[in-house]
Amino acid sequence: ISLGLFVFFIHSISKAIQVDNVLNGLFRQTKKEIQDIINMQNENPVDNFPEFSNWHSINSTTEGYYKGVHTNKLCALLADENIELFITVKQGYFTVKGYPFLKCNKDISENEALIEKILDCFIFYIEEYISDHYRYGLTQISEIAVKAMSPGINDPGTAVKSIDMLSILLIERLKINAINYSCYEKDEQPLLYFHETSFDELLHDNFTPLRNYAKADAYVMTNVIEAFKNILFIANENVDARNSVFNYLNAIVDDINQHIVNEYDRQEISNMLYAIVRISESQGKQLVARFERHPPISA
Template sequence: MRTPRKIADQYRAIVSSIGFYPAIIITLFMLFAMVLANIEFQSWVMRIKQAWPVLFVTDVDTAKTLLSILAGGLISLTVFSFSMVMVVLNNASATLSPRVLPGLISIKAHQYVLGMYLGSIVFTLLTLMNIHTEGETLQTPALGTFFALAIGIYNLVLFVFFIHSISRSIQVDSVLNTLFAQTNKQLQNLIAYQDPRIAAAVPNYCDWYRLKSPRAGYFKGVHTQQLSKLLAQHELHMVTEVEPGFFCVEGFPYLALDRDISADEELCEQIHKCSVFYIEEYIGDHYSYGLRQIAEIAIKALSPGINDPGTAVKAIDMLSILTIARLHVADHNYTLLNTEEQQSPLLWFYEPSLASLLEENFDPIRHYGCNDTTVLVNLIEALKNILFVCEHNREYTQALYRYVQATVYDAEHCIDNPYERERINRMLTRMNEVANKRGDDIHFSLSDKEPTIATHN
């Protein structure tokens, strides 16, 4: 017997599959073809055919030829479209990042187009099967043929849209803009939901009971409402001690509860069922996945095979804006069952700290772009902009200063050209000005290196 967790995992896999919407559309077309077959030769339909004879094919051979051409053409169109999807996914994995594939596969517009192609083929074949003998005469499904022709023309329009959309979906600017918009939306929704007074009242859970992970996998979160109801029912408080995307091994303590529930195996199992583990990273699950995907596109752009620092610079700018938005999110998040009746949260979450976001997203960019002055200058500028809005959070500012120091270290050892070092120093001067205005006695700079001029006798 399948457990609820396996059913939930399979449900998520089905919903995120590229064939989910096409399967629904095919089913609808099959039902539509059956309905037309049942009403095709009713009296009121025959009167419509007589009133509009120009729209309906009455000749059996003409109907067979038309339906056969439509079915063959739609099959060719479908094969070509599916081939384009595979090419796009392969190019996206090679030039952008494999992590963006789930987002590209789940584009609803592309699934709709593919579903229309497949559904139209099924509808056309079922209509062709509806040509049958009634007594000594062949009955022509004129109504079904009319709809098959109309759907075929509509599919030609969809094909033009599909070509345009699929060609744009692989463009790096389009992918970055989509990732930025989705991630920013997640952050803004989180900011609008949080009440700073409640977020600041996180309990001290150092001595709480730890519930261990029942399986190995990437922790993506919990079913918040279902788990909150369960906690309210048993009068429990809980804190998730791992961040979304953390890899848990079996037996790793990942949940903290204010009461020891080890004796209640059924309750432990119910809590485990509310935990979500899977591999794919969907931005709708957490904003950190969007940040990571943008960072990986920047890293890919800095690889020798692609060598596109302009894309890396744009990605750094986006990461700085999203990181600034993250500063307005409390380090601990919470879930309320009903904000009118329940004012005290029962469920708390860790949010990725600024230091961890810098390490996960900016570190690889700094490592692969340490020999590119433009990337380093833009990276320092992004850190300056984040520092400018950090207000007076010492933990955030110290994390930024440590990261600026790491960037200065890389520039000191990787950039030898005096002109390029001067460019970096000018940006560091701006960083120092922002730090000094905040009252921090900080000074970052690169040492002077005089150019060596060779003389020939």
């Protein structure tokens, strides 16, 4: 029995650390976190958000990475005091003492005891857990793609699979409102609002490391463009998201023009760019012109 359990343990561990299983687990958990937010916002829609710029700032009394909040504890406190809060920074942001990372709809600057209770509800630590925010799952998938492209591993297949997963998750992210909220009671305004990481920030944070590391790899860069093409199928009607995608595609094309000179590889990339033209003609043609107007530097 002991030998059997030992063999089962070794088999389970060896299977759990396989990169495909790790990626699939990250993908499922991250997608679930995104879907939970979508479901919450669909069940409790908010049409009008307050003008947060007019609210009163509350400064941080500690330094560290803001990772989350004890929502239930904070919601009960907000309800008792009849106040609303807006968290102005995204999760993972490094704050220093005195940084105004909260805003309140009432001026409570003289109530130091209340401010201390509010700040005690916030969590600062180093580790990143997907259950805290879906952005951490996206980051971990992106990091796997970058590590897969390292010379010691040299696994572009894993990088491409990670890129495809990122594109699916970013498409799901488009369904989330720019402002997230909590402490919601039916037919009442939320008491707690969050700065949701913007679509533009997600593109930058998750594709920039990969773009910089794999910009000379035609196979990976072609698949990055294909991933953006798939995102555009959904984002094309969303003006802000579409502009974010094309802004980033411009950066991708600039890197390609500097680092990919093989005519065959460039033709494959050109074909992918023309596929984007069929989705968004005007901006797609500008992108193709940018690619064709600047010949590779080494040519």
